[in-house]
Amino acid sequence: MKQRIKAALFAAVFLIGAFGFVCGEGLGAAAAAGTALPQQLGAGTILHDVRPGAGVTRTTWLSEWFEALAGTPADTRVFILDSGKPGAVVFVAGGTHANEIAGILTAVTLVENAVPASGKLIVIPDLNNSASTWTESNQVPAWIAIQTASGTRFFKYGARLTNIAHQGSPDPESYRHPDGGDVFEGWESRNLNRAYPGAAHGTLTQKLAYAVMELLRREKADVAFDLHEAGPESRLANMIVANPKNLDMAAFAVLNLELDGFRMKLEPSSDTFHGLSHREWGDRTQAASFLIETPNPAQSNNAANPAEDPAYPLKARVMTHLASIEAILDAWNMMNDSGRTITFAAWPSRDSLNKNGLGSILK
Numbered sequence: 242m243k244q245r246i247k248a249a250l251f252a253a254v255f256l257i258g259a260f261g262f263v264c265g266e267g268l269g270a271a272a273a274a275g276t277a278l279p280q281q282l283g284a285g286t287i288l289h290d291v292r293p294g295a296g297v298t299r300t301t302w303l304s305e306w307f308e309a310l311a312g313t314p315a316d317t318r319v320f321i322l323d324s325g326k327p328g329a330v331v332f333v334a335g336g337t338h339a340n341e342i343a344g345i346l347t348a349v350t351l352v353e354n355a356v357p358a359s360g361k362l363i364v365i366p367d368l369n370n371s372a373s374t375w376t377e378s379n380q381v382p383a384w385i386a387i388q389t390a391s392g393t394r395f396f397k398y399g400a401r402l403t404n405i406a407h408q409g410s411p412d413p414e415s416y417r418h419p420d421g422g423d424v425f426e427g428w429e430s431r432n433l434n435r436a437y438p439g440a441a442h443g444t445l446t447q448k449l450a451y452a453v454m455e456l457l458r459r460e461k462a463d464v465a466f467d468l469h470e471a472g473p474e475s476r477l478a479n480m481i482v483a484n485p486k487n488l489d490m491a492a493f494a495v496l497n498l499e500l501d502g503f504r505m506k507l508e509p510s511s512d513t514f515h516g517l518s519h520r521e522w523g524d525r526t527q528a529a530s531f532l533i534e535t536p537n538p539a540q541s542n543n544a545a546n547p548a549e550d551p552a553y554p555l556k557a558r559v560m561t562h563l564a565s566i567e568a569i570l571d572a573w574n575m576m577n578d579s580g581r582t583i584t585f586a587a588w589p590s591r592d593s594l595n596k597n598g599l600g601s602i603l604k
């Protein structure tokens with residue numbers, strides 16, 4: 242077995258070289274949103290339409306791991322799927338960027354369908370809940386409607402950044418991560434994926450990042466996923482970014498994904514680019530850390546529909562996220578040294594997703 246893994250890794254090095262790497266993500270302007278299906282709580286918090294499935298043993302809020310988040314618009318629901326049997330703890334987050342809808346919906350399908358047989362799954366579908374309270378352009382829908390057997394369900398299509406009204410201060414002129422590195426535009430201070438490891442007494446975005454770090458540390462997460470999307474022409478589209486310490490698992494997963502019909506690029510976290518989930522989660526906690534990107538046409542063209550573009554069907558993007566998570570967890574189960582594994586008695590059906598659409602695997 243070890244021999245096979247080594248051969249696979251060797252081949253993966255060639256794959257990585259052959260694909261080449263690139264990075265960058267887009268942004269838009271302001272405007273707000275829509276009908277009222279998900280419930281609006283106090284202080285602008287949104288309670289999204291997520292319907293816990295048979296695997297969910299507890300529903301809580303992220304403020305359980307960092308009290309200062311309670312009552313703020315950045316608090317967000319956390320779904321725990323605990324098999325009750327020993328095993329690996331796996332964390333999945335959608336909605337770091339609330340306009341990257343395939344990541345959010347992938348997390349929702351896990352909450353509604355996954356049933357762990359060993360280990361524990363912790364899912365946050367809308368990680369930056371403040372970002373889901375606004376949209377960056379009136380050319381994208383504020384809600385994504387999906388037909389299910391029980392009727393139409395609505396999912397919030399939000400923005401990339403924390404709502405400026407919630408951050409509590411105007412954007413600085415420029416933003417440099419506390420650990421140094423590149424200087425960004427000031428609005429990047431509201432980008433959760435530039436804020437890790439966060440700060441207990443920082444901005445709302447830094448507090449949110451700090452809460453995630455606390456969850457990963459205190460729950461002793463073994464594996465952590467951050468689900469994203471990028472414009473289809475972005476070098477990031479269809480890519481797995483892995484912390485260097487767990488690059489081998491990602492390489493093995495990329496090979497198996499290729500056999501399964503999914504062509505994913507692979508890249509290690511940059512050494513100099515601070516504040517990103519895969520970098521800081523992996524460096525500062527025990528978790529093997531991965532970021533997965535699929536192509537969202539609305540991120541390069543505001544007029545494109547993020548859910549209904551026939552060239553980039555939402556169900557295919559969700560399928561890519563699900564397949565990538567599965568492949569990485571298979572690699573984890575086979576390659577990790579801790580002996581802790583996670584297995585599932587039920588998982589969102591890719592077959593049904595493919596044949597009958599996203600609505601068929603939503604409650």
Ligand SMILES: [Zn+2]
Nearest residue numbers: 338341469470
């Ligand atoms: Zn993103």
